[in-house]
Structures are given as structure tokens and as C-alpha cells.
Amino acid sequence: MSEPLNPAPRVVVVGAGPAGACLALLLARAGVAVTLVEASTSLQRQFRGEALMPSGLEALAAMGLSHLLAALPQRALQGWRFVVNGRHLFTAREPLGGDPQRPCTLVSQPALLEALLKQASTSPCFALERGQPVVDLLWRDGRVAGVQLRGGHQLEADLVIGGDGRSSLLRQKAALELEGAPSAIDLLWFQLACPEPTPLDGCFTTLVGAAGVFSAFESAAGGLQIGWVLAKGAPVPALASDGWLERMASLCPPELAAWLRQGHAGLSGPTRLAVQVGLAAPWWRPGLLLLGDAAHPMSPVRAQGINMALRDAWVASVHLVPLLRSGATGAALDRGLAAIAAERQPEIAALQHLQAAEASRGELLRDQAWLRCGLALAAPIVGPAVAAHWIHQQQPLRQGLATLPAPP
Numbered sequence: 312m313s314e315p316l317n318p319a320p321r322v323v324v325v326g327a328g329p330a331g332a333c334l335a336l337l338l339a340r341a342g343v344a345v346t347l348v349e350a351s352t353s354l355q356r357q358f359r360g361e362a363l364m365p366s367g368l369e370a371l372a373a374m375g376l377s378h379l380l381a382a383l384p385q386r387a388l389q390g391w392r393f394v395v396n397g398r399h400l401f402t403a404r405e406p407l408g409g410d411p412q413r414p415c416t417l418v419s420q421p422a423l424l425e426a427l428l429k430q431a432s433t434s435p436c437f438a439l440e441r442g443q444p445v446v447d448l449l450w451r452d453g454r455v456a457g458v459q460l461r462g463g464h465q466l467e468a469d470l471v472i473g474g475d476g477r478s479s480l481l482r483q484k485a486a487l488e489l490e491g492a493p494s495a496i497d498l499l500w501f502q503l504a505c506p507e508p509t510p511l512d513g514c515f516t517t518l519v520g521a522a523g524v525f526s527a528f529e530s531a532a533g534g535l536q537i538g539w540v541l542a543k544g545a546p547v548p549a550l551a552s553d554g555w556l557e558r559m560a561s562l563c564p565p566e567l568a569a570w571l572r573q574g575h576a577g578l579s580g581p582t583r584l585a586v587q588v589g590l591a592a593p594w595w596r597p598g599l600l601l602l603g604d605a606a607h608p609m610s611p612v613r614a615q616g617i618n619m620a621l622r623d624a625w626v627a628s629v630h631l632v633p634l635l636r637s638g639a640t641g642a643a644l645d646r647g648l649a650a651i652a653a654e655r656q657p658e659i660a661a662l663q664h665l666q667a668a669e670a671s672r673g674e675l676l677r678d679q680a681w682l683r684c685g686l687a688l689a690a691p692i693v694g695p696a697v698a699a700h701w702i703h704q705q706q707p708l709r710q711g712l713a714t715l716p717a718p719p
Contacts, residue, residue: 321343321344321345321468321469321470321635322335322338322343322344322345322346322468322469322470322471322472322631322635323345323346323348323457323458323466323468323470323471323472324338324345324346324347324348324471324472324474325348325445325458325471325472325473325474325475325481326348326349326350326473326474326475326476326603326605327347327349327354327424327428327439327441327474328424328474328475328476328603328604328620329420329423329424329603329617329620329621329624330474330602330603330604330605330620330621330623330624330627331347331349331472331474331475331602331603331624332347332424332427332428332431332474333374333376333427333620333621333624333625333628334472334474334602334623334624334627334628334631335347335431335437335472336374336376336427336428336430336431336434336437337374337624337625337628337632338436338628338631338632338635339431339434339436339437340431340434341628341632341635341636342436342636343436343631343632343635343636344436345436345437345438346437346438346439346440346466346468347428347431347437347438347439347440348440348443348445348458348460348466349439349440349441349442349443350442350443350444350445350475351441351442352441352442353421354421354424354425355421360420360611360614360616360617361417361418361419361420361530361531361536361614361617362388362415362416362417362515362613362614362617362618363380363415363416363417363418363617363618364415364613364614364615364618364708364709364710364711365413365415365709365710365711366618366619366622366709366710366711367617367618367621367622368413368416369622369711369715370618370621370622370624370625370715371621373625373715373718374621374624374625374628376427376430379423379426379427379430380416380418380423382426383418383419383422383423383426383531384418384419384422384531384532384533385416385417385418385419385531386416386417386513386529386531387405387413387414387415387416387417387513388405388414388415388416388417388513388514388515388528389404389405389414389512389513389514390402390403390404390405390513390514390515391403391405391407391514391515391516391517391701392511392514392515392516392517393516393517393518393519393701394516394517394518394519394562394563394564395518395519395520395676395683395686395687395690396519396520396521396683396684396686396687397520397561397562397563397564397565397568397687398564398687398690399564399690399694400686400687400690400694400697401690401694401695401697401698401701402514402698403698403701403702403705407702407705407706407709408702408703408706415709417528417529417530417531418531419530419531419532420617422532440460440466443460443461443462443464444460444461445458445459445460445461445475445480445481446459446460446461446480447459447484448471448481448484448485448599449465449467453597454596454597454598454641455471455485455596455597455598455599456468456598457471458471458481469598469635469640469644470598470599470600470631470635470644470648471598471599471600472599472600472601472602472627473485473599473600473601473602473605473606474601474602474603474605474620475605476603476604476605477587477604477605477608478587479601479604479605481599481601481605482591482601482605482606485596485599487591487592487593487594487596487601488591488592489587489589489590489591489592489608490589490590490591490592491588491589491590491663492588492667493543493588494543494586494587494588494610494670495542495543495670495674496540496541496542496543496586496670496674497541497542497543497544497545497583497584497585497586498538498539498540498541498583498584498586498611499538499539499541499547499580499581499582499583499584500536500537500538500539500580500581500582500583500584501535501536501537501538501539501555501578501579501580501581501582502530502534502535502536502537502578502579502580503527503534503535503537503574503577503578503579504533504534504577504579505534505535505574505577507529507533509529509535509570510566510567510570511527511528511529511535511567513529514528515527515528516528516567517673518559518562518563519562519673519676519677519683520561520562520683521680521683522558522561522562523539523540523558523562523677524539524540524562524673524676524677525537525538525539525540525559525562526538527559534577537559537580538584538611539555539559539581540673540677541583543586547581547583552576552578555578555581556571556572556574556578557572559571560572584611586610586611587608588608588609588610588663588666588667589607589608590606590607590656590659590660590663591605591606591607593649593652594606594607594648594651594652594655594656595645595648595649595651595652597641597645598644598645599648600627600648600651600652602620602623602624602627603616603619603620603623603624604616604620606623606652606655606659607619607659607663609659609662609663609666610663610666610667610670612666612669612670612708613666613669613705613708613709615662615666615708618711619658619659619662622655622658622711622713622715623655625715625716626651626654626655626715626716627651628719629716629717629718629719630647630650630651630654630719631647631651632719633719634647654713654716655713657712657713658711658712658713661707661712662707662708662711662712665704665707665708666708669704669708
């Protein structure tokens with residue numbers, strides 16, 4: 312007898328972000344009945360990370376999903392540019408340091424997520440509950456046994472995966488504490504609709520000066536994405552679009568400054584992004600596993616969120632597919648959850664430490680006028696040495712620090 316379409320789920324995945332969408336696809340492809348629950352009807356967000364580092368590209372390749380990228384809005388990042396007090400300090404061209412991997416690639420994350428869902432929907436083992444917020448966990452004999460949706464409908468399962476982001480409801484409902492040093496910054500996120508080419512020349516450009524710090528890059532879907540650094544909890548300056556662009560222009564070299572001042576009609580935002588960093592302790596409860604930002608919200612420094620979520624999903628699938636296909640339940644399944652967390656936590660903790668160190672260097676430069684002035688004046692002389700040191704520091708944040716497992 313053939314198996315029924317959309318059989319009762321063995322696994323419920325909550326959240327169709329990179330970790331949840333990838334893991335749901337991988338499980339369904341392996342013949343595991345899985346239901347993916349997504350609170351929103353749209354995967355568009357004001358801010359979704361776009362930068363796929365070699366570490367994230369490696370994970371997609373391990374999943375056999377690299378081919379999906381060809382049909383998505385994307386662009387290869389050309390380099391990383393740093394400007395201090397309006398003077399060019401250095402540009403590090405991609406791929407950094409002769410990196411044999413692909414250069415950092417900017418990809419529309421909503422388009423990637425939709426492509427993953429479309430691929431998953433070809434499996435009879437996959438079901439999608441879209442526009443269905445989860446409001447609670449179901450418990451049975453001390454185990455998570457499913458989820459309850461807002462309308463009262465319940466989905467029972469042998470395993471629940473929490474991929475519901477940095478403010479994870481599942482993490483809260485399971486009483487899993489988030490440990491970690493608080494971030495010293497928030498971000499104000501802007502979008503600037505503009506024609507191409509732009510003076511950024513394909514580079515992720517960071518500008519530091521007396522008026523503040525911001526970064527800008529050409530989005531995969533067009534226009535600019537701009538992140539302005541704000542002290543944690545500080546009020547948002549009451550500026551109109553032209554006021555914000557004037558403040559940004561004050562940090563720029565002349566050509567970029569003049570170009571920005573012409574674009575106030577296309578500026579939208581700001582949207583405040585509360586930067587939260589930490590590690591759930593632990594990542595799991597009996598019958599529940601957290602992945603991605605639900606388990607370890609990352610700093611925005613060097614776009615680690617999407618890349619680590621993809622690596623989480625691959626490692627989780629390698630452990631879970633054999634267990635679920637063999638019919639494992641209860642304690643046997645929980646041992647797999649503990650093994651996934653143990654394998655992933657060292658890389659996450661180390662990269663969060665490296666992100667914090669880079670953010671601290673940025674804060675020092677922002678706060679110390681004498682240092683900015685010295686670097687700006689000596690840029691032609693010290694720029695190459697600063698660039699070489701910076702490139703060396705970036706390698707772990709690009710490549711990751713763990714060897715990904717082979718397929719099960």
C-alpha cells in the first residue's frame with residue numbers, strides 16, 4: 312500500500328527562516344513526515360541578512376541545494392571598503408586573501424526561503440501551515456509533544472524544532488534561558504531606492520567619523536541597504552530623510568557624499584533592529600530542539616546569522632534522519648538532540664567571541680577621535696598593513712570553525 316499524502320507529522324518545525332526551511336526540506340526529502348509552521352503569510356522582512364559567506368555556501372552544497380541560487384536575485388560582493396573621517400583607509404577585494412571558495416555572495420533571503428519551500432512542497436512528506444502563529448507547546452509526561460496554533464488547532468509530533476528567531480516563543484515556553492553578554496549597540500536600518508551603478512562599486516562600505524558609524528551595500532534585489540550604529544537603548548534621532556542623508560554624507564568622501572544628498576526621496580526607514588546576542592542553555596528539552604537565532608541570536612557583524620543557521624540545519628539533518636527513519640522516539644531521540652547541540656555550540660560560541668572582538672574595535676574607533684584622525688592622516692601609509700591584518704582576522708568569520716559532517 313502506498314503511503315498517504317501528508318501523513319501525520321513525526322516532526323513539526325516552527326519558523327520558515329533559513330534553519331527551519333532547510334531542515335524541513337531535508338527531512339521531507341529523506342521520507343520523514345514533517346509539517347512546517349510559519350506565523351506570517353509573507354517571508355518579506357525589513358531586514359533579512361543577505362550575505363552568504365563560504366561557510367554558508369559550503370552548507371548549501373552539502374545539502375545539494377546550491378543549484379537553487381542560480382535563479383535568485385543575487386550579486387557577488389566586490390569587496391570591503393573602510394572610510395575614516397571621510398578618507399579612504401583601505402579596500403579589501405573579494406575573494407579575500409586569494410580564498411579559493413566563491414566570494415561572499417549577496418542573495419535575496421526571502422527569495423531563497425520561497426525557493427526552499429517550493430522544493431520541499433514536491434515531497435508528499437511535507438506540509439506547510441502558513442499564517443499560523445504558534446501560541447504554546449504541548450506537553451506529555453515531561454516531554455514536548457507538539458504545538459498549539461492560535462486558532463486552537465493542535466499539531467502533535469514526536470519532535471518539535473524551534474526555528475522561530477531571536478525572540479523565540481518556543482524558547483520562552485520551554486524555559487530555556489539565553490546566556491551571553493549584552494550587545495552595546497542597536498542598528499537603525501534604512502533602504503535607499505536608487506538607480507545603478509552607485510559609487511559603492513559593489514563594496515560593503517563602512518564609514519566612521521565624528522557624526523557616527525554606518526555601513527552600506529548594494530542589495531541583491533536592488534537599491535542600498537544602510538545600517539546606522541546606535542548605542543544600545545539610545546533614542547532615535549528625530550531626523551527627516553534629508554537630515555539622515557546629510558548626516559551620512561558628512562562621513563563620506565566627496566563623490567559619495569554628493570551622490571547621497573541627491574537621494575532623499577528614495578530613503579525609507581529607519582527601522583530599529585535590537586541587537587541581541589546569546590546562547591540558549593541548553594538548546595533542547597525532551598522532544599524539542601532549537602536552531603538558528605532561536606538557539607543563538609548572532610550579532611549582525613559579518614552576517615553570521617544566516618550562515619550559522621544553514622550549518623545548524625545540515626548538522627541536525629545528519630543526526631536526525633537516521634534516528635527518525637529508524638523509528639527512534641523518547642530517550643533515543645533526545646540523545647540525538649543533545650549530540651546536535653554539542654556539535655554546534657563550540658563553533659557558535661567561538662564566532663560570537665570573534666564578532667564581539669570586531670565590534671569592540673569598531674566602538675574604539677568610533678569613540679576615540681585621536682585614533683580616527685591618526686588613521687585618516689596616515690591612511691596612504693598604514694592602509695595596506697591595516698588591510699592585511701583585517702583580512703587575516705576575517706578568515707574564521709568567513710570559513711567557519713567546524714568541519715561539516717558527511718551525509719548520513
